[in-house]
Amino acid sequence: MMPGKGRRWLWALVAVVVTALVWGVVIVVAGHPAAGATAGTADLRGYHTVDDLCTATDYTPLTGRGFTVSPSEDGMKNPSASTFRHAALDQMGCDIAFLVPGSKDAKYPVTASLGISAVLHKQSDPGPEFAAAYQSQVTGDFTNDFPQSKVTRVPGLADDAYQVVQPNTEQYPRTDVKLFIRDGWMVYSITFYEERGSDETNATIPSESDALAMLTTIAKSGMAKLKS
Template identity: 30%
Template sequence: RAAGPAGMISEPELVGGQAVPAPRRDDDPPGAWRAGAPDPAAPDDPEAPPETIAADGLPPHRRPWVWGLCGALLASAGWAAWIQLDHSAGPDLRGYRVSRNLCLDAELPALSAALGTERLPKAVVDERETVDRSFCMVELTPEGKNGREAISATTKHATVDISYVLHRKTDPGPEFEAIATGPASAMGPTYTAKLVPDLGERAYVLRDAAGNSLQLMVLDGQAVITAEVQAFTEFGTGPGAGNQYVHEPLEPDVVEPALVADIRDLMTKLSK
């Protein structure tokens, strides 16, 4: 390498794979320490081990800032690794999985016994990196009616709409509380919300003022399950014939415990 100006030490050269200071020039100041020469500041003990010389030509004990720098770098590297590990791990899903057919997972035995056993299920699933969403709509009719046969009299139906959302990245808790108890609920401006004990982390039953709809909202960790039951009477001669549907009031003392029991069973199945 080209020598530096007078009084300066040139860049270190590699000798045997280790960096050592380059030889000094003849015009260096007298008394300066040379590579391979005894260090005048070294102790007189002949058995003392030779000092290791770093690339800048100074023994380690003369560079106390190195240890502080190394400690800072190690701390920074450890902190970055912890952040990366924590980020990659994601939140605890508590065993909850995506449901690719929510109507198969939601068997609804209690509601079927109370409102009708014939079912016309429709299921939809949407899987994303940050959130999985599954939906199911089930129509329940009295025994002997399946909704496709021509009818000459009124037919009573009930619908059960279930939404299951698994949040894989963010906490749904604050949003859940606001939706379940806020005035802008999907149930409309006039409804009552009642806390359901021993179901998930938090659960509410919502009733509209007319008594035509009953909704259950459950938060359990990263999972949010919403189920709504409505009843109506169908007037007409069969599907596709311009039938009319009139909402009917529900029997909350019958529907509410059945809905809670069926959603509890669904949560057990989804978290296995």
């Protein structure tokens, strides 16, 4: 049974939030203490913490395609941003739910969710563990974290970057793509998730390649704003 019309976007948003939390924790706890590292030697490359990551996010690649931000409901603000500051690292998060073009008049309008997180490591270098975590997925030596997903390294994007694509199926038509980026001691992740029911044939669901292209554009813009 599909969730009710008024709560549909909450379900999609939860899927993105859970993914961001799981992988945010993995990267956060995996930081490798550098010899003699202090806040003064952290390789942050000009990145700084902001109070609202959503305002530092340009999501026009989505709204330009007809996606509209869902209204806040049931006491859940949309967009929703959070920031946590600590001597060891700062964490920022943003979650946005959208109504999908072509599904406005459907019984259950299709929703899409965009989840973003940025972590500034101030006392440890996340680089070695970041690479090891995703390279194990690329080689197929360790696949428990993203079952049935395709993990691919993205060359030329910051110091290290990986994309994760969850396969689309006839039974569960969806677009579920993730992009994880490390630039110095900053780790930036962005997730796009959208699915529809069998009665929602008019909804526009971006292809995996289109979604990844949008995520890359949004990520590059967002990372630049964290330096401005």
